[in-house]
Amino acid sequence: MAMHRETDKIGAVLVVGAGVAGMQAALDLANSGYYVYLTDRSPTIGGIMAQLDKTFPTNDCSMCIISPKLVEVGRHLNIEVLPDTDVETLEGELGHFRATLNRRPRYIDPVKCTGCGDCRKVCPVMAVNEFNAGLDLREATYIRYPQAVPLAFAIDRQVCIGCGLCGQVCLAQAIKYHDVPVKREIEVGAVILTVGTEVFDPSGLENYHYAQQPNVVTSLEFERILSASGPYRGHLMRPYDREEPKKIAWLQCVGSRDVRTNSYCSAVCCMYAIKEAVIAKEHAHGDLDTAIFYMDMRTYGKDFEQYYNRAREEHGVRFIRSRVHSIDPDGECDLRISYVDDRGEKQSESFDLAVLSVGFQVSESVKHLARRLGIGLNQHNFAQTDPFMPVATSRPGVYVCGTFQCPKDIPQSVMEASAAAAACSAALSEARWTRTKSKAVPPERAVSAAEPRIGVFVCNCGINIGGIVDVPAVREYARTLPQVVHVEDNLYTCSQDTQVKISKIIQEHNLNRVVVAAWTPLTHEPMFQETLIDVGLNKYLFEMANIRNQDSWVHMKEPERATAKAKDLVRMAVARARLLKPLVEKPLDITQRALVIGGGMAGLIAALNLADQGFETIIIEKDKELGGNARHLGHTIEGRDVQKFLHRLIADVENHARIQILTQALVVGFSGYKGNFTTEVLVGPGMYERKIKHGATIVATGAQEYRPREFLYGEHDQVMTLLELGHKVSQRYEVAKWDRVVMIQCVGSRNAENPNCSRICCQGAVKYALQLKDINPDLDVVILYRDLRMYGFLEDYYLKARNQGVMFARYDLDNPPQVESVDGKLRVTFNDHILNCPVQMPVDAVVLSAATRAADTEELASLLKIPRSADGFFIEAHAKLRPVDFASEGIFLCGMAHSPKLISESIAQAMAAAARAGAFLADVSQTISGVTAHVDQSRCAACLVCVKTCPYGVPHINRDNVSEINVALCQGCGTCASECPAKVIQLAHYEDDQLSAKIRAAF
């Protein structure tokens, strides 16, 4: 390794804010070879997502999908989690920053705290529980939520009276009343701000009576009401009397799209309101009536429109387009909502629960932070960014992502987090692996031939186990089990000093199997396995008995039976431990080269970033020219010149030493697996064949504008699409002569044929309307829309267009506008929904906001074995947390091939894909898990059951006509083993005899 010079960039990154975006950025960077300092103001990581019940559009449990990430971040060797920490100053520049961190006292040592909660039980003072959004109380000694990382309590000094009781009951001696703030200076090469936003507090809006009426709640409170870990244990109840509500109303745009509060759109509230309504209906015992009061239904994300349709059609959620005037008390605790409907008539309706769909805003503390760090803010106090550099702040080397960049949902935040990681990774690539830690692993002891020598460690967990289960009895019982040569019980088996002790005992007693009876393996197994590795014992020679979460904690009133169960669990664990085998984790060979399929904006950005990260990259483009759809765009809605940017980007890509471009290239073959792909391409007019070996693949095949069959398109030459209008606008002379133009939204979108929303056409129409008004202020522009989906800061342009006299008129799907050609002149007729009568007008041009449809990728999808949705867009591994990954590892997705999106969003997603691919390529020390399926090929009948069963399509029948499972691809679920008719597949570590031994040992 080269010597570290003074001028070298620093291979470490500071990530400020540990919500889901911060965690993603930290993981991507740490996996890419950078050391990460991950700070959070609160005592734990996880952010707002940890508070949510379910997540749209998949209705996954939020905690279930975020907690593995929490554990991964908490255990990562190269992520230093710094809770309770503020960033005070930041000096220096890209590559060489010096940050001063201030850790506020927490009064409980997170290293010593085992999270047992004994301190909480005795604490005599109460505070409002912010995690449950103020619906209930908590003690002054608290943990934000049970799955928190670090899993350690803190003392809320604001309410603590210092009585000292927690200090007396804490057996781990973790309470530190004399904790003081600690300042620390760190050196980093770059900074990512993922500080997030706060939810709007509606107390100030007196017409909603939020502060006075218990049955008026915010959407965050409602998430907690629905959550199984919330104050009502997931039962749908209203706060006032805990009755199940029969009628619930949601009020959209509270603290959003309102010039009194925040004028921008918070971008997520429409979807979460629909989700909450659907989930509430699922929870209800009686008939639940749900109504959403809204201005525009903004379900613009991938597959969101279908979610909206299902809510309306299948679940019967009522959607009331309206302006709500007030919520007033009605009787004892009901609420009367007064509103004006879309015909301008006053209405009112009574409900027994009202949910205010509150938006996001930047908190005061974040504004201060931005000031301290010298970051420019926009007019709404969010970080100022450029559409072409969506994750760069005004200060070079300081990046931003998540809701502090602009209000957005979780997948968008996760995507941007990876994008910010990509930006850092490209900027600091020369310093990769210079600051990271690695672990020296001693050589492994051979144990396979040896007689099992089992050590059993039983945990008291303070009094959490020992207070119920008779731990000494369990320990003595374990001593009597065959091949158990050593037993111990510990106050806290998980504590650091016990690890040292266990290591010593393993060596002294020459143990070759270890059983720990304590907590759940979900959080603690990796830690104990590390202890084994440290003394040269294979980590698969370890087994746990969960005698806390699944015994002492759930049988608190039956100590004797709990003890008997603990003995059973220990006996079962020992029985399996006896049969455990050491497994080898083979290194994964990785070809450090990336292939990008698609040379549009997304593909170019991804390739350039990967190349800047130091990876050789090949771009395959089917056209002659690079640039894709972006070639047809003049300016962004913000007024940035797309062509100028694109030309520079193409030049950068073409001139990059590490990038190879193959135009007029067609993928005809694809084989291999993560790290080792081979792609066959036919290149150029000569169609010569090339084989490319690469370790990662990025799919960026884009999308295309729909060719309308509606509204005389193709029949009258003054009927055009948005892209076609774009050309005319940049030429100016023709449009300058127009007197009136009508734009029709949702052409080929949001209908039976294509139920999805194309996301970008509303802003496209408004953008061109503004540009037309700029050319000719007297021009009449009428936009006929269904819902105007100007999410986030796009709302600013909607406001601007209205102020400049652009007319907006709404139409319904069942009553679309009519476009006629009368003597060659165009005439448009539409229904005015306020006057409820038809309006007819002659126009010079009709502009159709044509849908964005998927490109033809059927063949590519079948070659790469990657899934597509019914409408032809590729399907990512997980809609929420893996927005740019495919389920097949080593293949990534970005741009409009994923779904329609803005240039800025495509750029962010392309960078995200580059980050994910880069992190994968960078880590050459990756190994393949030992828990994989193996076929006894001598007995395989090639019946294809495994091939059909595997959810990942891994087994295949090889040339010898037997099933073969590539361990590098096997995910280790074991489904094939359970289905194999000949019983010739075994899943390592969960072999038949290991499971049977456990079953038989239960008696």
Add this chain to the structure above:
Amino acid sequence: MDNLFEPKILTFLCNWCSYAGADLAGVSRFQYPPNIRVIRTMCSGRVDPTQVIEGLRSGFDSVFVFGCHFGDCHYLEGNYHTARRMQLVRQLLELAGIGPDRLQLRWVSAAEGQLFADYVTELTELTRELGPLRASRWQLPLAAVQRACNSPRLRWLLGMDRQLTEKQNVYEQRLDADAFQDLLRQCAKLEYQQALLVEALQDGPKTVRQMAALTGLPVYCVSLRLNDLERTGQADLLEYEGTSPKFRLMAA
């Protein structure tokens, strides 16, 4: 009518001052009404709030506690603790709607036989004016007050009162005495309301509205306190009656 009512009054006397004072009243033949029934404790500090409530629940119309004057306590400062503790019990009685005056605390030295007789006369008259307690009517609130008096949280705060407000807490700070009294009152209120719900649920599961009707607490208050019980594993949802959830007590 009033003259017909002869209250029965439970009286605690500390060994060193007030009991001796009462004896002196006897030696001196100072007369007082025959309504009190005396229990001798070594110090007024031994009088546990729960015993005061037990007295009322058993049929006494009021409870008097006598101790030494401040500074005279045989055990140095037992009576300071008594004073704070009885103040809290009076607050609880007030919360329960019974009124604070059913509990009276007075200081009498061994030399104040006359004062003892005067106090007993005056306080007996006061009880007579309050009328009979009829504990059976106050069953639920009295049971709740007693439960609150036995709550470890409240007892701990009470026990730490002087340490925290006159000496120092673990952060080496002294808490403001008035603020601490507010906190105590707040805690007593929460504990009392929780205890009411626990008592209300003793004879079977109930809806929030049923609990409110039984306890007289506002509906929303029941909802909030019920939540405290659920959070600490003392109550949970049993079943639905239509769309009304019924809650039950968890076995202790």
